[in-house]
Amino acid sequence: MSVREGAVKSVTAVGQSFSRGIRNCTHDQQFWHRCFCNAKINDSLISIIDYGLCKETKDEGKNLRLESFNLLQMLTKKVHMETPVIEEAMEVALLRISTCAITKTTKPPTTSF
Numbered sequence: 001m002s003v004r005e006g007a008v009k010s011v012t013a014v015g016q017s018f019s020r021g022i023r024n025c026t027h028d029q030q031f032w033h034r035c036f037c038n039a040k041i042n043d044s045l046i047s048i049i050d051y052g053l054c055k056e057t058k059d060e061g062k063n064l065r066l067e068s069f070n071l072l073q074m075l076t077k078k079v080h081m082e083t084p085v086i087e088e089a090m091e092v093a094l095l096r097i098s099t100c101a102i103t104k105t106t107k108p109p110t111t112s113f
Contacts, residue, residue: 001045001060001061001063001064004038004064005063005064005067008035008038008064008067008068008070008071009067011025011071012067012070012071012074015071015074015075015078016074016078019078022075022078026075035068035071035072036092038064038065038067038068039065039068039069039072039092040065040092040095041061041065041095042061045059045060045061046058046059046060046061047060
C-alpha cells in the first residue's frame with residue numbers, strides 16, 4: 001500500500017507542476033482503471049480491532065484512496081478529460097460517500113457494567 005501511495009503522490013506532484021507531461025497518460029485506459037481501483041474501498045484492507053471495552057476500525061487503504069482522489073481532483077483541474085472519464089470518477093466518489101455514510105450510521109457497540 002505504501003508503494004502505491006507513493007506512486008500516486010509522485011504522479012500528482014508531476015501533474016501539478018508539469019501538466020503537459022501527464023497529459024499523455026490520460027489517454028491510456030489502464031491509467032484510469034488503476035486510478036479508479038485505488039479510489040474504491042477495498043474491504044480486505046479494513047479490519048476491526050477488539051480491545052475488549054471498545055473496538056477500533058483500522059483502514060489500511062484510506063491514505064491510498066485519499067491520494068487517488070487528490071490525483072483525480074488535480075486531473076480534473078489541469079487536464080482536459082472526456083465526459084465518460086468524469087462520469088466514472090463521479091460514480092466512484094458517490095460510492096465512497098454512500099459507503100462512508102452507511103458505516104457512520106451503524107450503532108455503536110453497547111457496553112454494560
